[in-house]
Amino acid sequence: MRTIPEPARNIPVIATYDVLVCGAGPAGVSAALAASRAGARTGLIETYGCLGGIWTTGALAYFLDYANKSGIMAEIIVRLEEQEARGRNSERKGTNTFDVESVKVLLDDMCLAEGVDIRLHTRACGTHVVDGRIQHVITESKSGRQALAAKVVIDCTGDGDVAALAGCGFELGHPDTGVMQPMSLICLLTGISRSEARPFYREGTEPWSEAKERLKEAMEAGGFSPSYTRPSLFPVRDNLYILMANHQYGVDGTCAEDVTRATLEGRRELNNLIDGLRSTGGVWQNIRLVATAGQIGVREGRRIHGKYTVRLDDMLEGREHDDAVCKVTFGIDIHATDPIKGKAIESHEHRIRPYDIPLRALIARDVEGMMMAGRCISGDFLAHSSYRVTGNASAIGEAAGRYAARGEI
Numbered sequence: 017m018r019t020i021p022e023p024a025r026n027i028p029v030i031a032t033y034d035v036l037v038c039g040a041g042p043a044g045v046s047a048a049l050a051a052s053r054a055g056a057r058t059g060l061i062e063t064y065g066c067l068g069g070i071w072t073t074g075a076l077a078y079f080l081d082y083a084n085k086s087g088i089m090a091e092i093i094v095r096l097e098e099q100e101a102r103g104r105n106s107e108r109k110g111t112n113t114f115d116v117e118s119v120k121v122l123l124d125d126m127c128l129a130e131g132v133d134i135r136l137h138t139r140a141c142g143t144h145v146v147d148g149r150i151q152h153v154i155t156e157s158k159s160g161r162q163a164l165a166a167k168v169v170i171d172c173t174g175d176g177d178v179a180a181l182a183g184c185g186f187e188l189g190h191p192d193t194g195v196m197q198p199m200s201l202i203c204l205l206t207g208i209s210r211s212e213a214r215p216f217y218r219e220g221t222e223p224w225s226e227a228k229e230r231l232k233e234a235m236e237a238g239g240f241s242p243s244y245t246r247p248s249l250f251p252v253r254d255n256l257y258i259l260m261a262n263h264q265y266g267v268d269g270t271c272a273e274d275v276t277r278a279t280l281e282g283r284r285e286l287n288n289l290i291d292g293l294r295s296t297g298g299v300w301q302n303i304r305l306v307a308t309a310g311q312i313g314v315r316e317g318r319r320i321h322g323k324y325t326v327r328l329d330d331m332l333e334g335r336e337h338d339d340a341v342c343k344v345t346f347g348i349d350i351h352a353t354d355p356i357k358g359k360a361i362e363s364h365e366h367r368i369r370p371y372d373i374p375l376r377a378l379i380a381r382d383v384e385g386m387m388m389a390g391r392c393i394s395g396d397f398l399a400h401s402s403y404r405v406t407g408n409a410s411a412i413g414e415a416a417g418r419y420a421a422r423g424e425i
Contacts, residue, residue: 027154029163031133033059035420036153036166038140041069042406043390043413044172045123046088050417051170052130058417059164060127061138061155064310067123068116069174070406075202075309077114078250078258081346082407089410095122103252105219106210113252116204140173143182149384150182168385168420172413175269175317176392184382186318188270190353190397196316197351197401198263199275200244201282202309205257205290207302213257216299217249224248234300235261238292243285244351245359256306261289265355269314279312315351315391315404322394324376331399334369341415342373344408350401366398373403378416385425389416 035051037044040062048060064073071077082089096102096114099122103113127134135155142154144163152163171178176186189196216231218224228246235242247261262285264278286308293300329335331348350362377394380386388394389412391404403412419425 025161027161027163029152029165031059032165033057033133034166034423035059035168035170035417036061036164037170037172037417038153038178039069039172039174039390040067040134041172041174041390041409042071043409043416044069044170045127046410046413047170047172047389047417047420048127048132049088049130050414051421052132054418054421056421057133058131059133059135059166061135061140061153061164063137063139065136066120067127067134068119070311070313071114072116072120072123073309073311074313075116075204075307076258076260076313077116077119077252079112079114079407080405081344082112082410084343084345085407085411087411088414089407092122092410095126103250106214111251113250113258115252115256140178140181143178145182145383150386153178166385167423168387168425170387170389170413170416170420171320171392172389174314174391176320176388179320179380179383179386179388179392180318182383182386184380184386185321187321187396188318189316193353195266195353196268197353198265199267199269199278199282199315200260200264200313200351201262201279201286202313203259203286204306205259205303206255206306207304208255208257209299210251210254212299213249217251234296235289235293238289238294238296238300240285240288240292242289243355243359246361259286262286263351263355263359264312265352269317275312275314282312283308316400318392319395319400320388320392321381322377322388323379323381324374324394326373326377326393326395326399326403328366328396328398330371331368331402332366334371337372337374339375340372341375341378342403342408342411343370344373344403345370346402346405346408348398348401349405350398368402373408373412375415375419378412378419379425387416387420387425389413
């Protein structure tokens with residue numbers, strides 16, 4: 017590869033924190049709130065223009081594995097209820113969907129109220145490690161290249177970007193093939209009658225399969241078969257829906273070219289699917305695409321090496337730990353890695369039991385002062401497919417922030 021020299025330069029250190037959280041998704045917001053509430057001077061940087069990550073930029077305001085969670089996850093739900101921003105079923109009972117724009121403002125308000133120093137439109141692009149301990153995170157933004165000093169850094173980027181930049185070891189993809197789960201571009205829809213669309217979404221605990229199959233058939237009647245053959249429609253408000261119908265296969269979430277291609281192809285597919293549905297008339301005659309996500313949903317990135325690695329045995333045994341920070345109840349959920357074999361969820365023989373995530377899986381093995389929260393914690397391929405969802409990310413982030421505030425890492 018051809019290279020060019022980059023002149024050496026002095027990077028200004030513009031702020032110093034007790035805890036610096038990189039990435040403001042469900043894990044990052046929860047980590048920053050917990051650290052600040054524990055008395056730590058806390059910074060929070062985010063690449064995009066809002067807090068919330070997959071909940072907001074990713075347009076998936078759909079909470080998973082959240083019902084048994086207390087703390088910040090439960091607080092967010094209560095506050096969204098108070099703002100009438102929670103989805104409701106036909107009996108007016110709360111669901112696990114939420115209004116994306118309401119989540120954005122709520123997370124802003126919560127972090128600002130706790131004194132979190134928020135820096136949006138700011139990407140971590142480097143680190144400064146001295147004698148095996150991280151000292152600074154280097155950022156790039158409209159303000160140029162700047163450095164942020166911190167006693168403890170928590171990587172909540174999802175893909176483990178900061179930990180990797182600091183020199184932490186990691187695993188990526190399936191242990192045998194390196195292949196990663198497909199990405200999905202989420203979108204918001206309007207123009208659908210809630211009562212007429214009832215056959216195409218699930219309510220309560222009824223099986224998903226029939227609603228998804230009917231939605232797939234409706235899409236195919238419009239001339240386009242979805243790349244995810246279990247498309248899912250989630251009502252948020254009477255005239256607002258979330259749609260997940262897209263799979264981009266053979267892509268690497270740590271590769272900008274792959275993420276670009278997946279986004280372009282996913283956006284075109286979603287537009288084709290919606291246009292096709294509209295052409296069939298009936299319940300779909302007024303359907304319109306409100307927005308595609310600003311960031312495609314990346315299911316897999318780096319799994320950073322920690323002081324403990326969560327593995328399949330932990331799930332099969334329902335293993336508990338003295339330093340548990342989160343109880344995971346979500347099953348193994350591997351979206352098809354080989355579209356030739358199928359384009360839905362891969363089958364497996366394992367039956368898991370609720371299991372603990374220990375604090376040690378959040379503490380980096382190779383660099384002092386570094387923690388992880390969210391889907392980049394230390395785990396194997398199968399375990400990751402279970403704990404990666406957002407209810408767990410929030411609980412793990414809260415625990416990381418609270419522990420980081422002690423400054424004992």
